[in-house]
Amino acid sequence: xxxxxxxxxxxxxxxxxxxxxxxxxxxxxxxxxxxxxxxxxxxxxxxxxxxxxxxxxxxxxxxxxxxxxxxxxxxxxxxxxxxxxxxxxxxxxxxxxxxxxxxxxxxxxxxxxxxxxxxxxxxxxxxxxxxxxxxxxxxxxxxxxxxxxxxxxxxxxxxxxxxxxxxxxxxxxxxxxxxxxxxxxxxxxxxxxxxxxxxxxxxxxxxxxxxxxxxxxxxxxxxxxxxxxxxxxxxxxxxxxxxxxxxxxxxxxxxxxxxxxxxxxxxxxxxxxxxxxxxxxxxxxxxxxxxxxxxxxxxxxxxxxxxxxxxxxxxxxxxxxxxxxxxxxxxxxxxxxxxxxxxxxxxxxxxxxxxxxxxxxxxxxxxxxxxxxxxxxxxxxxxxxxxxxxxxxxxxxxxxxxxxxxxxxxxxxxxxxxxxxxxxxxxxxxxxxxxxxxxxxxxxxxxxxxxxxxxxxxxxxxxxxxxxxxxxxxxxxxxxxxxxxxxxxxxxxxxxxxxxxxxxxxxxxxxxxxxxxxxxxxxxxxxxxxxxxxxxxxxxxxxxxxxxxxxxxxxxxxxxxxxxxxxxxxxxxxxxxxxxxxxxxxxxxxxxxxxxxxx
Numbered sequence: 001x002x003x004x005x006x007x008x009x010x011x012x013x014x015x016x017x018x019x020x021x022x023x024x025x026x027x028x029x030x031x032x033x034x035x036x037x038x039x040x041x042x043x044x045x046x047x048x049x050x051x052x053x054x055x056x057x058x059x060x061x062x063x064x065x066x067x068x069x070x071x072x073x074x075x076x077x078x079x080x081x082x083x084x085x086x087x088x089x090x091x092x093x094x095x096x097x098x099x100x101x102x103x104x105x106x107x108x109x110x111x112x113x114x115x116x117x118x119x120x121x122x123x124x125x126x127x128x129x130x131x132x133x134x135x136x137x138x139x140x141x142x143x144x145x146x147x148x149x150x151x152x153x154x155x156x157x158x159x160x161x162x163x164x165x166x167x168x169x170x171x172x173x174x175x176x177x178x179x180x181x182x183x184x185x186x187x188x189x190x191x192x193x194x195x196x197x198x199x200x201x202x203x204x205x206x207x208x209x210x211x212x213x214x215x216x217x218x219x220x221x222x223x224x225x226x227x228x229x230x231x232x233x234x235x236x237x238x239x240x241x242x243x244x245x246x247x248x249x250x251x252x253x254x255x256x257x258x259x260x261x262x263x264x265x266x267x268x269x270x271x272x273x274x275x276x277x278x279x280x281x282x283x284x285x286x287x288x289x290x291x292x293x294x295x296x297x298x299x300x301x302x303x304x305x306x307x308x309x310x311x312x313x314x315x316x317x318x319x320x321x322x323x324x325x326x327x328x329x330x331x332x333x334x335x336x337x338x339x340x341x342x343x344x345x346x347x348x349x350x351x352x353x354x355x356x357x358x359x360x361x362x363x364x365x366x367x368x369x370x371x372x373x374x375x376x377x378x379x380x381x382x383x384x385x386x387x388x389x390x391x392x393x394x395x396x397x398x399x400x401x402x403x404x405x406x407x408x409x410x411x412x413x414x415x416x417x418x419x420x421x422x423x424x425x426x427x428x429x430x431x432x433x434x435x436x437x438x439x440x441x442x443x444x445x446x447x448x449x450x451x452x453x454x455x456x457x458x459x460x461x462x463x464x465x466x467x468x469x470x471x472x473x474x475x476x477x478x479x480x481x482x483x484x485x486x487x488x489x490x491x492x493x494x495x496x497x498x499x500x501x502x503x504x505x506x507x508x509x510x511x512x513x514x515x516x517x518x519x520x521x522x523x524x525x526x527x528x529x530x531x532x533x534x535x536x537x538x539x540x541x542x543x544x545x546x547x548x549x550x551x552x553x554x555x556x557x558x559x560x561x562x563x564x565x566x567x568x569x570x571x572x573x574x575x576x577x578x579x580x581x582x583x584x585x586x587x588x589x590x591x592x593x594x595x596x597x598x599x
């Protein structure tokens with residue numbers, strides 16, 4: 001059984017110098033080392049998790065962009081599936097070459113599709129009508145074509161098939177192609193439509209990815225890749241191919257080029273398709289955590305250096321302490337031998353010094369205590385002086401708002417003089433918006449003043465994103481412009497629509513603000529055409545509007561506006577949110593024109 005008294009007796013037998021070193025190792029060195037290792041591992045894992053999430057998001061974006069590229073071939077195949085003119089061209093039994101050429105001349109749809117849509121690289125149709133002439137658009141089915149796996153698969157099963165096949169009309173180069181059997185019930189015949197997807201569109205999209213990313217068909221051929229040398233190769237030619245066999249969607253760990261890596265796999269099955277594609281992104285763990293490892297090693301090195309320095313200092317201090325105690329012990333032995341004129345020369349204000357002073361006389365002890373108090377006061381005075389100096393420096397570093405406005409005005413005038421009208425206007429709006437925000441207090445302001453802030457904010461954001469990504473419309477009822485409303489009650493809703501509603505909109509983003517005065521009630525509506533919010537998320541947001549402790553950034557502005565409306569006008573007045581995924585979000589509220597709610 002563990003005996004505390006026995007342990008205490010053993011500790012009392014250890015010299016003070018060794019006790020101090022042991023205590024340092026046990027109390028400081030070991031805990032700091034454990035904490036350092038834990039933080040290093042946690043930091044590295046956090047960096048890796050964030051990178052993995054980012055790669056997953058990138059793969060989702062590539063999937064969406066790929067769907068956008070192949071959407072047009074699918075729509076064209078749907079149109080050609082019921083195209084009567086194509087039916088007539090394919091099934092007519094031509095009597096002469098002139099008749100065939102005339103029919104080809106009249107039917108120009110394939111060429112027009114290729115010219116109109118950059119996603120389309122080539123369109124060809126295979127037919128069993130032997131009276132048709134081959135012209136790179138309409139081709140007779142040969143035995144070689146009929147025996148190809150893609151042709152057999154498409155003939156056996158209706159629907160859209162995707163394959164990486166060669167195009168005999170384009171120097172037998174391989175392209176990702178939409179393959180679809182088209183049946184003509186009236187003639188009891190059928191043909192094969194093949195639409196080649198433009199490889200430049202796919203490779204241009206993939207080339208923007210930060211890591212090795214590729215698009216693979218169900219036969220394992222890489223139709224597009226970050227590494228151009230991989231395009232056209234089968235995935236089995238890469239060293240990690242065996243680990244991709246039958247892999248479902250998800251994130252996996254494996255070795256790539258002998259290095260620990262992660263792979264993200266995402267399936268892509270277009271509408272009406274019998275097979276699909278895979279999007280694969282590969283990245284080595286070292287490429288992600290190398291920076292974190294360097295920081296961790298640097299931090300670990302600093303910790304170890306600090307511990308070594310601390311150990312050396314502890315050793316020096318313990319040695320000094322032991323020597324002083326030995327000197328005092330010799331003086332005590334002299335007194336024990338009868339020498340009462342001994343004066344101890346041990347100095348200092350610690351316990352040993354105090355014992356030495358008491359050993360000499362009481363006066364020396366008191367003087368030592370007074371010196372200690374005086375030193376403490378001196379340190380406090382120096383600390384207060386330093387605090388005042390820091391405070392003075394902080395006050396001196398603050399920017400005068402009027403200096404900021406004057407500087408913005410100088411920049412605007414300079415831009416205006418040099419003909420940079422757009423920059424001049426944006427700087428003027430920025431200065432006006434900053435001044436308005438700083439001047440806003442707790443008093444109500446006119447609706448037109450709030451709208452001026454909104455207009456400035458939208459113009460600045462439009463300047464940032466460009467006309468292709470953001471446009472807006474302000475539909476304002478002139479009869480309500482003088483109504484007084486709480487300050488900054490509309491601008492946060494507009495900012496929420498722009499920052500969160502349109503964050504994933506690459507182009508065509510639109511925000512509208514509508515105000516209408518009806519029966520002495522001001523109706524305000526803010527709408528966007530952004531990504532929208534699902535029903536569960538809307539429910540969470542609606543509940544969070546009443547939560548004072550909610551801290552998610554995109555809810556703070558909405559909650560602030562909602563609670564101010566409720567506090568000023570009552571529970572019946574607040575924000576109402578309507579949203580639908582993919583169709584945008586609409587936020588509305590009402591304000592009594594007289595400033596007080598109706599009874």
